[in-house]
Amino acid sequence: MTDRRDDLLRQAYAYALEHGLADLSLRPLAAAIGSSPRVLLFLFGSKDGLVRELLARARADELALLDRVRGGGLAEVAEAVWSWLAAPEHRALLTLWLEGYSRSLLAPDGPWADFARAAVQDWLDILADAQPSSDTVEAEAERTLVLAVLRGALLDLLATGDVERTSRAVRTIMAEYGQT
Amino acid sequence: MTDRRDDLLRQAYAYALEHGLADLSLRPLAAAIGSSPRVLLFLFGSKDGLVRELLARARADELALLDRVRGGGLAEVAEAVWSWLAAPEHRALLTLWLEGYSRSLLAPDGPWADFARAAVQDWLDILADAQPSSDTVEAEAERTLVLAVLRGALLDLLATGDVERTSRAVRTIMAEYGQT
DNA sequence: CCTCCACTGAAACGAGTGTTTCAGTAGGAT
């Protein structure tokens, strides 16, 4: 009966996207997805176990994107990533992502551990693949810059919702710097 | 006896910098700063009132920085801001800042409300002042880009602690784009 | 001296937390 487990995890994930992870608690969650605290603890061991699986799912969504944008130069990859980041249907996921990121900075233990560091490294690796020669200091600075622009523009977008202005900023640097 | 109040607020601020605001609670805080929950509630009305004052203090620190970097072109301002962001002694404050930012995205009510939006607007205004002609679409995109780089590089720095790589990324775009 | 009032310690309140205990129930294997 791992169907039920997967089903509950999927529903819990949807619930977390709406309500955030910061003050997630078992009883309201269980009530919302038609289960009980008892069953959630039985299936996932503990609340931290559940949260870990939720974060793993968020990371899986992220890695799925990475595969989709592979290939092409730095500019193409960045453009593809940005259009994904800017899509309204990903807003909730990205807010959740940022929450995990900021939380993992202050609490190196717990379920969040290492979330931020991994999030940086995953992306830098992908961007390195898109560079013709990625082993120079300049190339490293360049992909760090591209990543910073994407992340910074995302922060702006999440706060203001201004897709056009942030997209213009991203396109500005792509035109200037992303050619390779 | 507003001395005592100011003193407690100052100590509570230091405590929040160390432990974060996410799971701040009155009893441990009071014990750490030599007070009691009763007194904190008496002086600040409620926990939310206290948190609001703590966030106001964080914002005041931010605005103090803004005044200090005013004057000069976009590149000079950005350079000054970055050297402030990269300073190790500001790491705790910036982690707290990011926490407030991410939290305000999901909870438009509560003490955090509007923190993220205000944080974006404050900085865009400052950057606009540093531009010779700030009313064109290009100028808006440019300062949005500069802000994104600073914020994105900050995210990277907070997660990895790699001052050199992130600083190189910031300097890279300043050399290319920040003139004037 | 007495009164008033800003201030504070101790304890309790009611609600919510993750987790555990216990008593089952359902369903397949023997």
Added chain:
DNA sequence: ATCCTACTGAAACACTCGTTTCAGTGGAGG
């Protein structure tokens, strides 16, 4: 039919939370 195992509902446990109640304390003003 019996046994075993996987699963689940109800209730309790042992907290922690923000906040309130109540009984003071200490010092200034009359």
